[in-house]
Amino acid sequence: MIEEQENLDNDEEDEMYEHQRLVVDKGQIAMRLDKYLPHFTKNISRNKIQNSIEAEAIKVNGLTAKASYKVKPFDVITFSLPKPPRNTELIPEDIPLNIVYEDEDLMVINKPAGMVVHPAVGHWTGTLVNGLIHYLQNLPTHRNGEIRPGLVHRIDKDTSGLLVIAKNDFSMTFLAKQFFEHSIERTYYALAWGVPKEETGTVHNFIGRSLKNRKICDVFEDGFHGKESITHYKILKDLRYVSLLQCNLETGRTHQIRVHMKHLGHPLFSDAEYGGDKILRGQVFSNYKKFVENCFETMPRQALHAKTLGFVHPRSKEWMQFDTELPEDFSNVIEKWEGYLNAN
Known part of the structure; x- marks a missing residue:
C-alpha cells in the first residue's frame, strides 16, 4: 500500500521528481523490486525504474537495493521517479549553442x-x-x-x-x-545595490510566489506559503554604491538569489522585477544619474551569472567542475563602476 505520497519539489530546478513512500502489504509474496514497483507508478516503464534503482534513487528500508531484491512484507520503499511527460509538440530549431x-x-x-x-x-x-x-x-x-x-x-x-x-x-x-539532495555545487556572481554589512553571510528563510503578484516571489517566515531557501554570499568587490557578490545556492528556488538580495535590502542591479532598475544608492544629481542610466543601458537585465557548476558524473562517478568568464555586459558594467569610483 502507499502510505503517503507528496510532490517534493525541492526547488524550481528539481520539479521532475515524484516522491513516494511505500509500505509493502503484510500478505505480499516475494517479488523482484523492479517488478513490484510498476504496480504503483503510472506510465513509468520497468526500464526507467531499473535506471532509477541503478542511480540509487530507490531505497528499501533506508538502504540502496538492487533490481533483483525480493520485497518482503512491511518493507519500506522510498523512491523519487520522473513524472510522466505530456504529449506536447516541440519544434527543432537550428539555434547556436555554446x-x-x-x-x-x-x-x-x-x-x-x-x-x-x-x-x-x-x-x-x-x-x-x-x-x-x-x-x-x-x-x-x-x-x-x-x-x-x-x-x-x-x-x-x-x-x-x-x-x-x-x-x-x-x-x-x-x-x-x-x-x-543539494550535492550539486552552484556558484553565481551577482552585482547588487549597496554593500551588505557583513562580508559573508547566509540567508535562510522560505520563498514562495508573491501573494500580491504571482509573476514574482517573496520571502515568508514559515513554510505555509513558501519552501525552505538557503543562499550563502560573500562580498568580492566593495564598489561603495554597488557590490560584486559570490552567491552559492544550497537550495534553488524560483528567483532565489534575486529574492534573497532584495530581502536583505540589496536588490540586484538592473533587476526590473525586484526593484533594481532604479537608483537605490548615491545622491541623484545629474552627472551621477546619467552615469547610472548608462550602466543600465550597458546591462539591461539583472546582473546575475551562473559562473561555476560542479557535480558527480553519472558514469565515471568522478567530480566534474566547470567555470565561465563573466559575459561582456557584466564585465563592462563592473569596469564602469570601478572607473566611477576611482574618479570620485
Missing part, C-alpha cells in the same frame, strides 16, 4: 542572457530546448509532466551561465538526484 563540455551522457552549456530555457506561454520557439532537440535526438523528457528534453535544472531568461543537460534517462535520474 557547448562547454559534451560526452555520451551529458552536455554543459553556457546560456546567454535573453534565451528562454524551455517553451512556455509566450515563448514557444527560440528556446534552449528548441535548440537542443535540433542538435540532439532521443533526449529524456521527464520533468513534472512536461516535455523538457534533457533539462535537469534551469536558470531565468535574463540570467546567463552554466546548465547541465542529460542525454539519456540514467543521466537524467542520476543528475536530478544530486539536485534533489
